[in-house]
Amino acid sequence: MYNETVMEHFMRPRNTGEITDADGIGKARNPVCGDVMHIFISVNKNNAGEEIISDIRFQTFGCVAAIATSSMTTELAKKKSLDDALKITRDDVARALGGLPPIKMHCSNLALGALHAAINDYHEKQKQSKGNAQAGTL
Amino acid sequence: MKPDRIYMDNAATTRVDPDVVKAMTLHFSEGFGNSSSLHSFGSDAGRALSKSRETISRRVKARDHRLVFTSGGTESNNLALKGIAFANRKRGKHIITSSIEHDCVLNSCKWLEKQGFDVTYLPVDSEGFVDLGGLENAIRRDTILVSIMHANNEIGTMEPIGEIGRICSDHDVWFHTDACQSFTKAEINLEKQNIDLLTINSHKICGPKGVGGLFIRRDVAIDPIMHGGGQGSGLRSGTVNIPGIVGFAKAVEIMNDSRVEHMTRLRDMLIKGVLDIDGSRLNGPMRKRLCNNAHFSFRHIEGESLIVRLDLKGIAASTGSACSSGSLEPGHVLTAIGLEPEYTNGSVRMSLGRENTKDEIGYALEALNESVDILRRISPFKN
Numbered sequence: 231m232y233n234e235t236v237m238e239h240f241m242r243p244r245n246t247g248e249i250t251d252a253d254g255i256g257k258a259r260n261p262v263c264g265d266v267m268h269i270f271i272s273v274n275k276n277n278a279g280e281e282i283i284s285d286i287r288f289q290t291f292g293c294v295a296a297i298a299t300s301s302m303t304t305e306l307a308k309k310k311s312l313d314d315a316l317k318i319t320r321d322d323v324a325r326a327l328g329g330l331p332p333i334k335m336h337c338s339n340l341a342l343g344a345l346h347a348a349i350n351d352y353h354e355k356q357k358q359s360k361g362n363a364q365a366g367t368l
Numbered sequence: 369m370k371p372d373r374i375y376m377d378n379a380a381t382t383r384v385d386p387d388v389v390k391a392m393t394l395h396f397s398e399g400f401g402n403s404s405s406l407h408s409f410g411s412d413a414g415r416a417l418s419k420s421r422e423t424i425s426r427r428v429k430a431r432d433h434r435l436v437f438t439s440g441g442t443e444s445n446n447l448a449l450k451g452i453a454f455a456n457r458k459r460g461k462h463i464i465t466s467s468i469e470h471d472c473v474l475n476s477c478k479w480l481e482k483q484g485f486d487v488t489y490l491p492v493d494s495e496g497f498v499d500l501g502g503l504e505n506a507i508r509r510d511t512i513l514v515s516i517m518h519a520n521n522e523i524g525t526m527e528p529i530g531e532i533g534r535i536c537s538d539h540d541v542w543f544h545t546d547a548c549q550s551f552t553k554a555e556i557n558l559e560k561q562n563i564d565l566l567t568i569n570s571h572k573i574c575g576p577k578g579v580g581g582l583f584i585r586r587d588v589a590i591d592p593i594m595h596g597g598g599q600g601s602g603l604r605s606g607t608v609n610i611p612g613i614v615g616f617a618k619a620v621e622i623m624n625d626s627r628v629e630h631m632t633r634l635r636d637m638l639i640k641g642v643l644d645i646d647g648s649r650l651n652g653p654m655r656k657r658l659c660n661n662a663h664f665s666f667r668h669i670e671g672e673s674l675i676v677r678l679d680l681k682g683i684a685a686s687t688g689s690a691c692s693s694g695s696l697e698p699g700h701v702l703t704a705i706g707l708e709p710e711y712t713n714g715s716v717r718m719s720l721g722r723e724n725t726k727d728e729i730g731y732a733l734e735a736l737n738e739s740v741d742i743l744r745r746i747s748p749f750k751n
């Protein structure tokens with residue numbers, strides 16, 4: 231049912247685990263089958279001053295496709311700027327995996343959902359800490 | 369010791385026994401006749417047919433029943449439900465079944481509802497048992513049939529068919545039971561258990577696929593669903609599948625008590641070992657359980673992932689997890705027993721066969737432990 235690339239990412243998922251002092255944490259739940267994914271990101275500025283994902287980790291409870299797409303999503307997002315990471319689509323993920331069975335396409339939404347949530351979380355935290363910093367200077 | 373490949377999905381289907389193949393082969397090459405023909409080729413085939421019928425009938429102590437051969441369990445169940453419904457619709461339009469039947473029973477019932485029949489789906493308790501009081505209360509004056517399975521195909525619950533049969537006969541309602549999983553693995557006595565119709569099939573007991581049967585008590589009014597040349601006492605038209613039926617009978621002959629005991633021993637060893645794994649549970653009962661069925665759930669583990677990992681270790685099992693089903697919903701049996709959501713997705717069925725060995729159980733336990741461990745490590749849920 232699954233191709234070799236999918237199986238490879240399922241058996242040896244990249245970037246698993248958590249980042250204890252993560253800059254952003256995203257959680258997503260597949261509304262169809264109830265599966266759950268968490269993504270942790272660390273954000274740093276590169277030489278051009280862009281914010282990039284310097285480290286990324288995931289934890290997934292889900293099917294073969296959910297685990298493989300989680301792994302591939304983190305691979306695609308790693309070292310990308312936040313803006314570029316947001317542009318990753320589920321077709322990109324599926325293509326990088328060499329294709330997914332049609333009934334399993336929805337599983338990649340889980341990983342992207344968690345990624346977007348993690349980036350949002352980062353922005354939220356930034357706003358807050360800026361707010362706090364400003365409040366501090368008053 | 370790492371065995372090559374271990375098959376633990378015998379509730380799905382089984383390897384055909386070599387003796388069965390041998391018995392069948394003869395009826396492809398030499399005894400190939402059509403049992404309806406008048407010449408000697410035909411009568412040879414006819415003899416093989418009646419001998420096979422006797423062997424199979426003896427197994428369930430059939431006296432007042434005829435045995436109609438079909439293409440398998442699905443057809444037998446369709447014939448029982450639809451055949452009874454249409455032949456008796458003047459008497460009544462009510463049918464009672466359980467909520468954990470095989471899809472071929474449930475979907476036949478749903479179709480009959482569309483044709484104007486009324487179906488009651490009895491609930492089951494947390495181990496999968498139908499409540500006898502509930503059954504008795506559900507029987508109405510217009511009830512024509514009760515159809516409740518013998519052994520559940522997923523969680524292995526053995527329904528109390530003797531008691532159910534007695535209730536049905538007290539109320540003068542026909543009783544059909546689907547024994548696809550239990551035939552030859554548990555005792556069935558058509559008379560003692562008051563069974564009017566019994567579904568059996570061949571490929572779950574090392575016989576060929578594509579053969580099944582339906583025992584029907586002689587005074588039961590039933591219509592055919594297959595019309596044609598009138599074979600099978602007019603209840604199942606179509607040229608009789610002699611090689612398949614001969615193979616089926618051979619498989620019945622081969623299955624004996626010591627094989628059942630062997631499977632029971634391995635099953636108990638497997639259950640004991642799996643229950644030592646953190647966050648595991650046995651679905652279905654500990655006692656009154658089909659001899660070769662073990663069905664587990666692992667908290668916070670998704671079943672498809674587990675099955676695929678086991679497969680890569682050479683172990684073939686099955687899962688009813690939502691992710692593995694076309695509908696992405698948990699199976700109706702696990703829902704019916706009220707399993708908590710954190711367990712429903714992590715279900716695994718391991719159904720044993722007489723070819724399995726103790727060593728294989730040991731290896732399977734190791735593989736399960738390891739796979740559960742790896743999947744838990746990448747899961748957001750701790751333990």
Ligand code: FES
Nearest residue numbers: 263293296337691
């Ligand atoms: S996550 Fe449930 S089907 Fe893939």
